Amino acid sequence: MKFFLARFNQIREDNNPKKSWSKIIKEVITLSIQNKRIPTYYVKTFMYLESSGNYKDFLTLDEIIAINSSPKLHRLEYTTLLKNKLASALYFEKCGLSIPEMPSYNVEKLFFHKSKFERLETTADLIQFFRKVMQESQKDSLFLKDHGAHGGADCFLLKLGDLEAKLEEIEPILLNGSFIHQETVLQHAELNKIYGHSLNTMRFETYIDRDNKKHIRTCYIRFGANGSVIDNSSAGGIGVPVNIETGQLYEKGFKRASGLNMANIYLEHPNSEHPFEGFIIPHFEAAKQLVFDCMKFVPDRYIGWDVAIAANGPVLIEGNGSPRLRESPHGFKSSAIGREILNEIYSK
Known part of the structure; x- marks a missing residue:
């Protein structure tokens, strides 16, 4: 009960433009009936906001599991490699990729x-x-x-x-x-202006289609907060969507709900007060090229790659074979690539 009360309070206290309560209730009931469970992800992914778009574009829990476990997208040898940080670090080193030195x-x-x-x-x-x-x-x-x-x-x-x-x-x-x-990777000075206590990594979610064409589906950067030395959402990190073409940050950063802790939306970093919108990530084109290079060596069809930006360029931190599929501020199915992925894994 405390969990659901915390989610209700998040909607009530959020000052951003929201859908009407009648629309929110209708969407939650519809999703509950369709999926035969309460859509706890509704608040976590900010689906109650006017700007979130079509609520049907967001992934259900079953769809997330289907994507991350689909044998059409994943091969055991690649997912096993990425799960073991020692094995993957040794492999990436042999591949000649830019990774942190491991003495x-x-x-x-x-x-x-x-x-x-x-x-x-x-x-x-x-x-x-x-x-x-x-x-x-x-x-x-x-x-x-x-x-x-x-x-x-x-x-x-x-x-x-x-x-x-x-x-x-x-x-x-x-x-x-x-x-x-x-x-310890020495982070680029420009990123330190937003938050310098953690290594703030970009997550690139990549997809290889059936014609072997490589795509970046989405990219966002995570910033640590409140003195934390890690940037993950589980530690209170803030994720900010990145324009894949320009490397510019979008206007809003999203802090995911965790347990009884409410999610939040920020226009600037809460510690440095540096605005997100318009900030250009250094070496962004080189970071994209690094990700495409990674896909050559680990050609699993859907992977999340974590990349940091050091003073002299991008550094691969790790790959994730079962990435936490990013949907803020818009749903996975709002993009053509997202719909293509779902159509393939559910086709016979």
Whole structure:
């Protein structure tokens, strides 16, 4: 009950132009009858806004599952590769793609650096290991990511200045988990003007059609907020749609609802107060080219690619074989590519 009350309050308190209450209720009832379940995504995707367009253009939960699990779009060898951050990082490195340098990694208590590995048991072992790795690779920080985590979970920033305190904090997680240890990407100064505490990545959703033509269906950039070092929506990040042709941000940023926390819409970043509309992402054409290069090496037909912009150009952070299909501000089925994808996966 608290969940539904939170969603109701979001609609009520949202000051953006909304559909009438009668229209909202009619749409929710219609979707509930058609799908035989309450459309909890109605509020999360801002379908109650006047600007959202046709409510029937938005994906149902069953359609999202169908796209992400369709054997017509996905092959097991590619989705498995992308789910494992260690395997994909090693593969992308061999492909010659622009990715963060990975000086070390661990599989539970086995820690690998260069051509050697050693077994670590204590915080003191960890401190000695990471100090050596940072000194030899000339890095003053490393970003640690769990091999199989997604949505920004189990990610840690190690800084040489507070190495001991951080490793004491995460020692049980690190020694009982498996992590890649990558260099910290130095974000382009222009993006730091909007939010500089996290690496703000673009998500490109790509599609390869039946004629093997490659498309970028949509692109948006995620900004961290409130001191967070990750930009994911699960950590309160804000997603802003990007014009695929120009690399310019659109007017509004969207913060997704999570649990009892309400979604929100922003015209500017809530911390820096930098407006979104008209901001041009540096090296955007090079970022698009990087994504098309990625599709050559992982030709799964629908993938979400996360790309950061460093001072000297784009950097691939990771690929996602089951991306969270982006629909704000308009529904997936509002585009010709979206309709084509659904027609194919449901055709016999």
